[in-house]
Amino acid sequence: xxxxxxxxxxxxxxxxxxxxxxxxxxxxxxxxxxxxxxxxxxxxxxxxxxxxxxxxxxxxxxxxxxxxxxxxxxxxxxxxxxxxxxxxxxxxxxxxxxxxxxxxxxxxxxxxxxxxxxxxxxxxxxxxxxxxxxxxxxxxxxxxxxxxxxxxxxxxxxxxxxxxxxxxxxxxxxxxxxxxxxxxxxxxxxxxxxxxxxxxxxxxxxxxxxxxxxxxxxxxxxxxxxxxxxxxxxxxxxxxxxxxxxxxxxxxxxxxxxxxxxxxxxxxxxxxxxxxxxxxxxxxxxxxxxxxxxxxxxxxxxxxxxxxxxxxxxxxxxxxxxxxxxxxxxxxxxxxx
Numbered sequence: 001x002x003x004x005x006x007x008x009x010x011x012x013x014x015x016x017x018x019x020x021x022x023x024x025x026x027x028x029x030x031x032x033x034x035x036x037x038x039x040x041x042x043x044x045x046x047x048x049x050x051x052x053x054x055x056x057x058x059x060x061x062x063x064x065x066x067x068x069x070x071x072x073x074x075x076x077x078x079x080x081x082x083x084x085x086x087x088x089x090x091x092x093x094x095x096x097x098x099x100x101x102x103x104x105x106x107x108x109x110x111x112x113x114x115x116x117x118x119x120x121x122x123x124x125x126x127x128x129x130x131x132x133x134x135x136x137x138x139x140x141x142x143x144x145x146x147x148x149x150x151x152x153x154x155x156x157x158x159x160x161x162x163x164x165x166x167x168x169x170x171x172x173x174x175x176x177x178x179x180x181x182x183x184x185x186x187x188x189x190x191x192x193x194x195x196x197x198x199x200x201x202x203x204x205x206x207x208x209x210x211x212x213x214x215x216x217x218x219x220x221x222x223x224x225x226x227x228x229x230x231x232x233x234x235x236x237x238x239x240x241x242x243x244x245x246x247x248x249x250x251x252x253x254x255x256x257x258x259x260x261x262x263x264x265x266x267x268x269x270x271x272x273x274x275x276x277x278x279x280x281x282x283x284x285x286x287x288x289x290x291x292x293x294x295x296x297x298x299x300x301x302x303x304x305x306x307x308x309x310x311x312x313x314x315x316x317x318x319x320x321x322x323x324x325x326x327x328x329x330x331x332x333x334x335x336x337x
Contacts, residue, residue, distance in 0.1 A: 007080030
């Protein structure tokens with residue numbers, strides 16, 4: 001197929017482009033601030049690129065350029081999104097909602113299929129089994145990011161395109177190496193905790209985290225793209241399906257003698273105002289943005305994804321967490337001693 005990937009310069013988008021090329025597809029990457037599409041190992045990916053801004057109508061293109069882009073592709077994979085947790089509602093609306101609308105308009109103009117990359121956490125602050133075909137909630141989200149991704153999903157579902165939705169959970173490093181080429185979002189909070197700059201986290205007993213390797217996510221998106229006819233109208237979880245207890249995650253950090261294992265405090269007993277001044281600022285600015293994930297216990301199912309693609313996530317227990325930490329140390333993101 002001739003496939004256009006939005007957000008191609010992003011972490012997931014770059015790996016998706018690699019996989020699509022390896023599968024024999026013709027790939028065009030939509031880029032914005034970063035002009036180069038890179039694989040997770042940092043190498044440049046040899047794809048054609050188009051510069052555009054998903055937050056703008058027609059991506060900021062002229063009508064002629066828009067028509068040309070629409071006619072040139074069979075499938076649009078929409079990876080473009082902001083994944084930050086500290087933005088205004090207007091920022092989320094511009095990228096994660098209107099950006100979806102603008103991508104849908106291009107796909108509609110060209111009669112393309114539409115594979116939308118969302119997040120498993122559009123389930124909101126729910127616990128227990130979260131099915132791929134559960135009703136998309138209208139409220140109960142932990143932050144503006146989740147709410148905006150749910151709003152974007154609703155636009156996709158309301159379209160007349162042949163669409164499918166891929167929902168990764170918490171995307172982290174490659175399974176075998178732990179490698180990841182950019183340390184943002186979850187990793188920023190992880191660094192503050194490991195280095196002992198945030199020593200207390202509100203965590204509910206029994207809470208779990210669903211960390212999923214980037215190679216499973218990218219491979220899953222590529223597999224869905226190759227089966228769009230069968231995937232059409234479906235929602236697919238790209239998750240580990242192996243919830244890791246928060247206490248095991250923090251324990252893995254504490255197993256390194258030069259790292260700090262944070263004290264997990266019951267949410268009802270946690271008061272940021274009582275923290276030391278520096279820790280209080282860092283908690284509010286960074287770590288606290290992710291605190292809700294230490295207080296939930298979702299168990300994402302992925303039966304539909306496994307049945308369609310034959311793929312399943314490899315083990316993601318403490319040995320995998322140690323590989324993630326070891327990579328962070330190896331590249332200098334975390335101190336070696």
